[in-house]
Amino acid sequence: MxxxxxxxxxxxxxxxxxxLEEEYPFWLWELLDEEKQKAQSQDPNxxxxxxxxRKKMVKxxxxxRSRKK
Incomplete structure (x- = not known):
């Protein structure tokens, strides 16, 4: 402390x-894990x-549309 x-x-x-670390929620420490965050962003769910x-599709x-003009 x-x-x-x-x-x-x-x-x-x-x-x-x-x-103390035990007093914080478990998911807080997962936010610092870059590998886990990267894996989660690849999850289709x-x-x-x-x-x-969606951003790729809009781009x-x-x-x-710009090419058709």
Whole structure:
């Protein structure tokens, strides 16, 4: 446990106190795992996968429309 100095952004607030690792939710530590995040983004059932695919499709459609003019 310790004090996070300089993290407070409120005018009259105080710096937060760090908790023990066991007191944080398990998924918080998974956010730091880059390999797990990359694998999750490749999962067809994930939201990030569908967002990326939709973005690709829009870019391709825009490119095709620009070529037809």
């Amino acid at each position: 310790g004090l996070f100095k300089g993290i407070n952004f409120l005018k009259n607030g105080s710096d937060p106190i760090a908790k 994930s939201r990030s996968y569908h967002r990326r695919e 391709n459609n825009n490119f095709d």
